[in-house]
Amino acid sequence: MTDLWIHPGMVILVGALLLPFIPRTPAVLKSYLVTVPVLAFLSVLLMEVPEEGTSALLHGQFMVLGWKLTFGRVDALSNIFGHIMTLMCIIGTIYGLHVKDIKEHMAAWLYVAGSLGVIYCADYIVLFLFWELMAFSSVFLVWFRKRKESLPCGYRYLLVHTAGGLFLLAGFVLRYKLTGALDFNLLDVNNPALYTYLITIGFILNAAVPPFHAWLPDAYGEATVSGAVFMCAFTTKTAVYALARGVAGLDILIPMGVFMALYGVVYAVLENDARRLLAYHIISQVGYMVTGVGIGTQMAINGTCAHAFAHILYKGLLFMGCGSVLYMTGKSKFSDLGGLYPKMPRAFVYTLIGGLSISAFPLFSGFVSKSMIVAAGFSEHMLWPAFLLTLASAGTFLHTGLKVPYFIWFGKNNCSKETWEKAAEPPMNMEVAMFTASFLCIFIGCYLPYLYDLLPYSKEASAYAHHVYSAYHVSESLQILLFTALGFFMFTKKLAPEPTISIDMDWFYRKGGRAFFWLARKPIQTFDTWFGEVYRTVGLHPLMTTAKFWSWFDWHGIDGVVDGLARLVRSVGARLRSVQSGRLQYNIYYAVVIVAVLIVTYVYG
Amino acid sequence: MIVKFIEYLRARMKLVIRLSYLVLGLLMVHYGIFVDKSSAHTKMELLFFFWAAFGFIACVLIIFLSKWYGHVKWFGTDFRVMSPEDYYDD
Numbered sequence: 001m002t003d004l005w006i007h008p009g010m011v012i013l014v015g016a017l018l019l020p021f022i023p024r025t026p027a028v029l030k031s032y033l034v035t036v037p038v039l040a041f042l043s044v045l046l047m048e049v050p051e052e053g054t055s056a057l058l059h060g061q062f063m064v065l066g067w068k069l070t071f072g073r074v075d076a077l078s079n080i081f082g083h084i085m086t087l088m089c090i091i092g093t094i095y096g097l098h099v100k101d102i103k104e105h106m107a108a109w110l111y112v113a114g115s116l117g118v119i120y121c122a123d124y125i126v127l128f129l130f131w132e133l134m135a136f137s138s139v140f141l142v143w144f145r146k147r148k149e150s151l152p153c154g155y156r157y158l159l160v161h162t163a164g165g166l167f168l169l170a171g172f173v174l175r176y177k178l179t180g181a182l183d184f185n186l187l188d189v190n191n192p193a194l195y196t197y198l199i200t201i202g203f204i205l206n207a208a209v210p211p212f213h214a215w216l217p218d219a220y221g222e223a224t225v226s227g228a229v230f231m232c233a234f235t236t237k238t239a240v241y242a243l244a245r246g247v248a249g250l251d252i253l254i255p256m257g258v259f260m261a262l263y264g265v266v267y268a269v270l271e272n273d274a275r276r277l278l279a280y281h282i283i284s285q286v287g288y289m290v291t292g293v294g295i296g297t298q299m300a301i302n303g304t305c306a307h308a309f310a311h312i313l314y315k316g317l318l319f320m321g322c323g324s325v326l327y328m329t330g331k332s333k334f335s336d337l338g339g340l341y342p343k344m345p346r347a348f349v350y351t352l353i354g355g356l357s358i359s360a361f362p363l364f365s366g367f368v369s370k371s372m373i374v375a376a377g378f379s380e381h382m383l384w385p386a387f388l389l390t391l392a393s394a395g396t397f398l399h400t401g402l403k404v405p406y407f408i409w410f411g412k413n414n415c416s417k418e419t420w421e422k423a424a425e426p427p428m429n430m431e432v433a434m435f436t437a438s439f440l441c442i443f444i445g446c447y448l449p450y451l452y453d454l455l456p457y458s459k460e461a462s463a464y465a466h467h468v469y470s471a472y473h474v475s476e477s478l479q480i481l482l483f484t485a486l487g488f489f490m491f492t493k494k495l496a497p498e499p500t501i502s503i504d505m506d507w508f509y510r511k512g513g514r515a516f517f518w519l520a521r522k523p524i525q526t527f528d529t530w531f532g533e534v535y536r537t538v539g540l541h542p543l544m545t546t547a548k549f550w551s552w553f554d555w556h557g558i559d560g561v562v563d564g565l566a567r568l569v570r571s572v573g574a575r576l577r578s579v580q581s582g583r584l585q586y587n588i589y590y591a592v593v594i595v596a597v598l599i600v601t602y603v604y605g
Numbered sequence: 606m607i608v609k610f611i612e613y614l615r616a617r618m619k620l621v622i623r624l625s626y627l628v629l630g631l632l633m634v635h636y637g638i639f640v641d642k643s644s645a646h647t648k649m650e651l652l653f654f655f656w657a658a659f660g661f662i663a664c665v666l667i668i669f670l671s672k673w674y675g676h677v678k679w680f681g682t683d684f685r686v687m688s689p690e691d692y693y694d695d
Binding site for chain 2: 265266267269270341342345346348349378383386390391394395398467470471472473475476478479480481482483484486487488491494495498499500501502503510511
């Protein structure tokens with residue numbers, strides 16, 4: 001397989017572009033939908049991966065405008081991410097097999113292709129190209145929900161990602177200007193420059209690190225049922241890959257990651273919508289990975305990769321479980337659900353497996369991955385981060401392992417008669433996808449070599465494999481989790497769903513934007529009225545009482561100036577008002593584009 | 606099958622709860638007496654109830670602090686993090 005190298009992203013990309021020409025016969029279409037991601041997965045499996053310690057294999061290099069673009073860099077790090085992304089693409093596509101609108105499949109596949117493009121590229125130009133492809137294709141997964149809220153929600157998502165992309169662009173252009181390098185490798189994190197931080201901001205925005213995280217629950221709660229399954233896997237974990245590749249060992253990521261892990265937990269307590277709760281737990285779980293990247297040791301990077309791998313499967317599974325409830329009943333809020341276990345027992349079991357995996361229960365996938373990051377923290381003597389991450393994992397079990405299954409399948413039955421009647425096990429394809437993901441979650445937790453052999457640093461991985469199921473670690477985890485469960489059942493009433501939404505950082509561009517326009521409009525209006533007053537006293541009144549000269553002067557002097565100014569101000573005010581009545585997103589988008597143009601001209605100027 | 610099993614357990618709720626308490630107790634006893642604690646990171650972990658207390662206190666802290674954060678009136682205004690569902694509607 002050395003001679004012929006096939007980019008797995010290319011397989012998906014071509015597959016997506018050919019999709020409109022595939023006959024609509026269900027059998028043909030469905031087999032095509034399954035075949036393409038399977039081919040991509042095979043191309044990853046058959047790829048030659050260089051031995052540890054040797055340099056990466058480079059494929060698909062082109063010279064464009066004097067820049068060398070590299071589309072294919074294969075090493076252990078890109079291999080493990082390519083493996084899990086294509087695997088998740090198979091599961092996600094099967095889960096969405098019943099979706100008739102092929103545009104949704106196309107959007108999902110282009111999105112996956114973007115993610116794979118980022119994973120296998122080796123320079124910032126190609127990275128940026130695919131980075132933007134991800135944002136601009138995944139937004140359709142929100143819009144295809146076709147609710148009234150979907151459109152503005154999609155625009156907000158796009159707006160934030162465009163801003164993030166611009167930070168990334170500014171970062172690597174600045175780096176190119178200063179060093180002449182465009183390669184996508186580890187930056188000098190011990191002497192970070194401005195461009196290091198700009199690139200990092202671009203990456204952490206996609207990784208949903210606070211304060212750049214509010215797009216995630218906003219969009220993932222609003223996405224289509226199968227779209228959310230794709231979204232929860234690709235954007236944040238591709239960003240984790242980019243961080244691990246580009247800025248491993250950047251210290252500031254440690255406190256950021258720990259904060260993230262706890263922040264997600266706090267908001268998950270408050271959340272009433274099951275899918276938004278899961279979205280906040282993505283933030284929490286990615287917090288572990290960001291911490292791992294910040295620690296940057298071999299063990300920590302192993303942990304980050306392992307956790308990203310396990311996370312994609314169990315989070316996909318959780319979104320599939322809650323998505324199937326939404327698909328069948330049309331409801332995703334705890335205050336509209338409850339007591340569904342006799343109606344959807346298998347969906348309950350799958351979701352519970354996802355919940356136990358994310359909570360790092362022994363024998364489930366999270367147990368063998370999450371603990372590696374915590375252990376890396378302890379072995380670097382970072383006691384605070386390690387204990388705080390352990391605390392966050394209690395919160396994870398509290399919500400995803402207990403709250404989600406309890407308030408959907410048990411607890412107080414809040415279902416309306418209609419919801420109750422509609423509730424039933426989801427279609428076959430959804431169950432196949434959930435079964436596959438459940439199986440993999442348990443398989444990874446029980447059979448260590450599958451995941452550990454894929455990790456970038458194999459020696460560290462096999463050393464850790466001896467410790468992970470030690471009596472101490474198992475006992476510690478079981479005690480934390482089961483005593484968390486005790487707390488949950490003692491205070492279940494306290495956690496009863498409340499029909500509210502939680503205000504988060506998106507307030508600043510949802511309400512704050514309006515406040516900005518109010519501020520811009522109000523003083524101008526005041527100024528306008530004030531000018532009217534001046535006009536009346538200085539202009540109009542003397543006109544009535546004084547001589548012709550005053551009258552002449554008023555008409556030709558003051559009126560000309562004052563009225564002209566007033567008209568000008570009024571027209572500016574009107575323009576601002578009309579701008580405000582348009583889509584706020586567009587305006588901020590324009591502002592961001594202008595900033596980008598300014599940055600680029602400044603750098604090249 | 607799954608439903609039957611769940612209903613079997615629900616019919617014996619008291620027994621299930623008692624057994625769960627027993628498991629919690631045994632876990633602590635087992636940890637205190639039998640588990641090799643040489644890989645402990647701090648001295649605190651040598652206490653037989655350390656991780657049990659850690660889990661329970663973590664859970665209670667997360668519930669109460671988060672709920673406080675969600676319900677408290679910020680900056681003396683009516684602004685709360687947990688707002689009505691129509692908060693962003695025009």
